[in-house]
Amino acid sequence: MALPTQKRSRSRQKRREYQYRLKKINLTTCPQCKKQTLPHKACIHCGNYKGKIVVNLEKTKKDKKDKKSK
Numbered sequence: 795m796a797l798p799t800q801k802r803s804r805s806r807q808k809r810r811e812y813q814y815r816l817k818k819i820n821l822t823t824c825p826q827c828k829k830q831t832l833p834h835k836a837c838i839h840c841g842n843y844k845g846k847i848v849v850n851l852e853k854t855k856k857d858k859k860d861k862k863s864k
């Protein structure tokens with residue numbers, strides 16, 4: 795059975811694990827409600843994108859409640 799010839803040093807081990815780290819996400823402030831949101835996406839707090847309301851959040855919340863009650 796094949797075995798590793800040398801022990802991997804802690805440094806090499808950590809270097810390999812570095813790619814699986816949690817990456818820092820970039821956030822921007824919504825011009826409408828001034829809350830932190832993801833860039834190039836509709837605001838998750840008010841559904842606003844480029845000065846227009848793209849997602850009607852009140853309606854979607856009601857739909858989710860209706861689906862759960864069924």
Ligand SMILES: [Zn+2]
Nearest residue numbers: 824827837840
């Ligand atoms: Zn917003």
